[in-house]
Amino acid sequence: MAQGVLILSGYNIRAVVAFCRWATARGVPFHLVARDGSDPIFLTNYAAHVLLTRDSSQLALAHFVHWAALLRAQHGYERLLLLPSTEFLNRFMLAHREELGQAGCVVPLVDQALYCRLSDKHSFGRLCSDAGIAVPxxxxxxxxxxxxxxxxxxxxxxxxxxxxxxxxxxxxxxxxxxxxxxxxxxxxxxYVDGRSLYLLAYVPISGEPVLFSQENLVQQPEGGSVILARADDFHLQADALPYLALLAQVRFHGLIMIEVRRAADGTCYMIEANPRLWGPMQLVVDHPTGIFDAFLADYGFCTAAAAAAAAANSASAAPLPCYYWSGGLRAGPPSYHNFSAAALAAQQAAIAPSDIFHRHDSMPLYRHEQAQP
Structure with a gap:
């Protein structure tokens, strides 16, 4: 079946660029709809994949029908997978799932009620508490x-x-x-102080989940985006099992990130869940996690073998030590988790090569961010 991936750009740009890198290495056809003329995607090599630029920030079903018709006519696609990149987009897609399906678009999300139950912070907290998982x-x-x-x-x-x-x-x-x-x-x-951990997963429609985890070290102020993170083994520990059991119990499938705080006494508290792409997605691209492979396989995409992808994209040949977004430091004094400003300065030489935008396909975007006051 001929099919491609349709991506709305301009929001959660770090995750979008990470997916574009992965899809390029894996030979997965993808197409972007730019937010506007100032969309950061135009400062990357992936500008060549832009189908068109939106003339309004408002989403409407007619827009998706039009975009799908264009791509199907141009490329002969039978269907288009819509990338679940932001919360707003996901909820829009769920509200119009039937009509999008009629237009040849696939919404890779669970039903609306379950999605909201996990994504809304209060309801997921109650769900976890009822399952015996600690919450603040x-x-x-x-x-x-x-x-x-x-x-x-x-x-x-x-x-x-x-x-x-x-x-x-x-x-x-x-x-x-x-x-x-x-x-x-x-x-x-x-407020729970302690190590900041993300349990990262793709839970397939059938079969075993594909897992990874990271520890967040530096974050933008007021609980903003992650600036620095490193791979962790939380997903291999017993503390991760209750979350996996809960997802299986409610019959969840899809991409999900669950934020956990490990307090000084060892207790792990659930903070929130995001059943969509997460900002520091580059870490699962730079490591052979198989998360995106499992995601696309669920919807009938044939992706290149990992070895071939590594040969095609040298950045994937060896896992980078961490996820780093230097542009995020411009939001103001960051928060540190199990880390410090002194450690960030001392380890800068080792951290810098992992910078998400300081790469061959996004150097103009890197320079643009560095030039911001």
């Missing part, structure tokens, strides 16, 4: 003790605006939170 303690009312975390109960609040968690370190942040948010949209958890 909750406060009944807005806490007076610091620090704490204010988490949205669901993806969209009362005003349908997309919501994000807030790390509240003291009275100043507390007042800022109350001024900027409707407290009815949030619940409050204890």
């Amino acid at each position: 303690g909750e406060y009944d009312t807005l806490p007076e003790r610091f620090p704490f975390v204010a988490k949205p109960r669901s993806y969209a609040g009362i005003g349908t605006r997309q919501l994000k968690p807030h790390l509240v370190y003291g009275p100043v942040e507390r007042e800022r939170f109350l001024r900027g948010e409707d407290s009815r949209d949030f619940y409050y958890q204890q």
Whole structure:
């Protein structure tokens, strides 16, 4: 069956570029729809894969029908796999799954109810707690003790605006939170300090999950994007088993990242889950994890053998030591987990070669980020 992958670019760009690298090495046909003329994808080699540039940031079903018709006419595809790259896109696709299917598009996600149950922070926390998985303690009312975390109960609040968690370190942040948010949209958890771990997986429709894990060392302020991470063996440890059992119990399949905090006493607390591509996806591309291979295989794609892919893409020939995004440091003083500013400076020579954009296919994007104030 002739088929390709359709990717909406402009958001979660680090994950999009990582997938494009993997797909290029594996010989998987893919096509991009750029967000606008300033989409960072135009500063990479993958600009050659841009089908068209959107003239509006609004998503509409008619757009997907049009894009699919263009690609099917140009390439003879029988169907197009839609890459689940962002939360907003995924929820849009789930709301229009039937119509997208009629247009020849495949939505590689579980049903809408299960997806939201895992992606919404409060419902997944309840699911984990019921399964005996530790979650941070909750406060009944807005806490007076610091620090704490204010988490949205669901993806969209009362005003349908997309919501994000807030790390509240003291009275100043507390007042800022109350001024900027409707407290009815949030619940409050204890802040858990400790090692920051990601359990990374592709759970196939049938068969055993493909697993990997990472430890996050440096992160943008206010719980922002990961800047530095290294491979970890959490997925091989007993602490990972309850999560895998829970995913099997609810019959989940697809890509998923589960964030865990390992406290000083060894307890692992579930922080959140993202059933989609995650920002530091490059780490699973730079290591022979097989996560993307399993994902595409579930939908009938034949990918090149790993050895052939490594020969075609020298960056994949030997795993890089870590995931690093130097451009992320420009967001302000970062947070450190089991790491420090001194360690980042001391290890810079070893870390720098892993920079996600300091590579042959994205040097203009790297220079653009470095030039930002």
